[in-house]
Structure formats: structure tokens, C-alpha cells
Amino acid sequence: MTAVLKPPARTALGGVTFLELEITSRCQLTCASHCYAEAGPTKGHGSMTGADWHALIDEAAAIGVTTVQFIGGEPTLHPDFAALVGHALEAGLRVQVYSNLYRVRAEHWALFSLPQVSLATSYYSDDPAEHDAITGRKGSHDSTRANIVEALHSGIPLKVGIIHMRDGQRSQEALVEMKVLGVDQVSIDNVRAVGNAAKGPSLLPSTSELCGRCADGKAAVLPDGTVAPCVLGRFLPAGDIRNGSLRQVLESSTWEQVAASIPRPYGRAGCTPDEDSCMPSPGKTITACKPNSDGSDCAPAETPACLPKY
Numbered sequence: 001m002t003a004v005l006k007p008p009a010r011t012a013l014g015g016v017t018f019l020e021l022e023i024t025s026r027c028q029l030t031c032a033s034h035c036y037a038e039a040g041p042t043k044g045h046g047s048m049t050g051a052d053w054h055a056l057i058d059e060a061a062a063i064g065v066t067t068v069q070f071i072g073g074e075p076t077l078h079p080d081f082a083a084l085v086g087h088a089l090e091a092g093l094r095v096q097v098y099s100n101l102y103r104v105r106a107e108h109w110a111l112f113s114l115p116q117v118s119l120a121t122s123y124y125s126d127d128p129a130e131h132d133a134i135t136g137r138k139g140s141h142d143s144t145r146a147n148i149v150e151a152l153h154s155g156i157p158l159k160v161g162i163i164h165m166r167d168g169q170r171s172q173e174a175l176v177e178m179k180v181l182g183v184d185q186v187s188i189d190n191v192r193a194v195g196n197a198a199k200g201p202s203l204l205p206s207t208s209e210l211c212g213r214c215a216d217g218k219a220a221v222l223p224d225g226t227v228a229p230c231v232l233g234r235f236l237p238a239g240d241i242r243n244g245s246l247r248q249v250l251e252s253s254t255w256e257q258v259a260a261s262i263p264r265p266y267g268r269a270g271c272t273p274d275e276d277s278c279m280p281s282p283g284k285t286i287t288a289c290k291p292n293s294d295g296s297d298c299a300p301a302e303t304p305a306c307l308p309k310y
Contacts, residue, residue: 012064012217014250019065020220020231022046023053023084024073028102030136037231039073046223050080052242054087056221059246061091069096069120071231073223076108085111096120101147102140109154118157121148125170126177134165152182159185215259219250229258236261 025043027035048056060068068088075081076099088095097112098120104112112119121144125131131141151158160183164171171188178186214236215229225242227249228234238258239249249255 012066013247014255015217016219016250017064017066018069018218019060019067019246020069020071020218021053021056021075021084022071022073022220022222022231023048023075023081024078025223026077027072027074027100028077028137029074029100029140031134032136037073037234043073044223045078046225047242048221048223048225050083052225053080053084056241056246057084057088057091057093061093063247063250065093067094067096069098071098074100074102076103076105082107082111085117089114089116094118100135100140101144101151102135102137103143104147104150109150112151112156113154118159119151120159120161122161122163123148123174123178124163124165126173127170130170134163148178148183149181157185158183162186162188164188164190213264214262215255216262216264219246221246227255229262233258233262 022037024045025037025039026041026045027039027043028041030040057068070081070085072078075097078084085095085097093116095117096119097117101119101121111117123131123144124134125141128141131144132138135141148158148160160178162171162174162178175186175188213230214233218230219238220228220231220234221241222228222231222234225240226234226237227239227241227246229236229238236258238255239252241249
């Protein structure tokens, strides 16, 4: 069994304590209308090797990151997924896995049940036909729902993001369903116009589509080594760890410029999932918004604005 070390006290470089690791673009689902990463069954794992990800995890721990999130695509499809999770735990990091929960292997359940590991997923409707139409995979509703139930029965910390995409979608009914099942951290967010959700072939992504917390205590590394303020903010590259290091990117003027370009709409209504686990900023009456709460089976995860509860 993987040994889990107590996270050492760290001072985070640039304040970044949460790092999204988008380890693959492959996914069993075909979410044609909303996947931010344009992931799918025929996509690859990118140019980052397993050794590259291992080295990045070591550096992340050394510079003050406390939590890494494995996302994709579907991160469990990466051949080094289990080894990478184990390595992150051995480095003293908390781990969140954002999975579509379409298929879960027995060894992955064992991994998810380890201390310091949590799960997140997306859900679309309590109506199987509507859910499956959105994911493009028949049976995905029943599989995901069954695995949500299994996670709850196993006592695995779980967040569920319900992605509202169109008028008439049974999003509210799905929210009620999840609460009845016993999911404590669940909320609804509207899809954001990034990736497959962009409207029109010539539309460029806009920082207005971001929640306002990207680059604020967090960063993302994409399958090709690009560093971005978050996975949804992939159109704002700040550097490439293959040509240097994460430290160099976070200390660069480019990172400062990218972070400064993102509107900070604190106080705006509509922030989602685990805000109640965060303390509000001085003088504020609400907590900080979570950037990636649009979700998707291609995994903009329910990224916490502060560390997840365990």
C-alpha cells in the first residue's frame, strides 16, 4: 500500500497551493457541445511523459503546492495514472481525481479510498436519456450514478457538479437526486464558452468566461507541458515546463501578466460547490468563487478555492 506522508509546512511560491494536472486528452465520452478540452476516445495523452509528470509532482511539493488534481480527458485512462497518484501521496500532497466515473477499475477504488484522496465528477440530468445524449455515450448515466453511489458507500469524499447547458434540462431534479443519495457537495453551474462550448468557429475564448479565481492560489499544467492559470484558462498560456520549470513560470513576468488579465468578480452571485468550506475575505460577505465549477466529463473539476475537507 502507498505510504502517505504528513504534508510538511510550506510557503507556496506565488501563493499557488493547488495544481491541476491535465494528464490526458483521452475520454470514453464524446461531449460534443461542452467539453472545454475537446477530449474524446481518439485523443492522446500529450507529449508529457510519465517521468515528466513525476518530476513536476516533486517540484510542486518543493515549491509549496499542497493539493494536486488529476484531470483530463479522463485521467484514469492514462497508463501511469495509479503511479502518479501514489507518487503525489508519497510527496505529501493531497490528491483530487476528477473522473467521469463511467468505468472504475477495482484497483482504482482502492486508490480512491486512501487517506488524502477525494473524487469529483460531473452529472447532467436525472433522466438517463438526457444525460446520455449530452455525454454521447449510451449507458453513461447509469454507470456514473452507480459509481457515485459506490463512492458514497465507501466513504470517499465526493463533489458533484451539475452542468446546466440548455433550457428545459433537468438540472434541478438532478441536484435533488444527488442530495437524496447523500452527496453533500453538489451544485449547479452553467456551461462556459470554452472548447466545444464556444459559439461559432471564429469565437475566441474570453476571460469573461472564467469565474475570476484562475491564477489565484492555483495553476494548471496541460498535456503538452503548457502552464495556464487553470484548465478553463488554457487560452492564456504562461509558459512551458518542458523548456524550464514550474518555478520559472510562476516567477515570470508572463505569469504576472496572465494573472492580472483575469477579472476578479468577487461578490458576484452564482459561485459554486465548496465555498462553505472557505473563510470569506476580510470585509466580504461571501466566500471566494471556484473557477472550474462548470464541470464536464472531460473534467474541469470542482476545483476548491481552498483546500478540500478530509
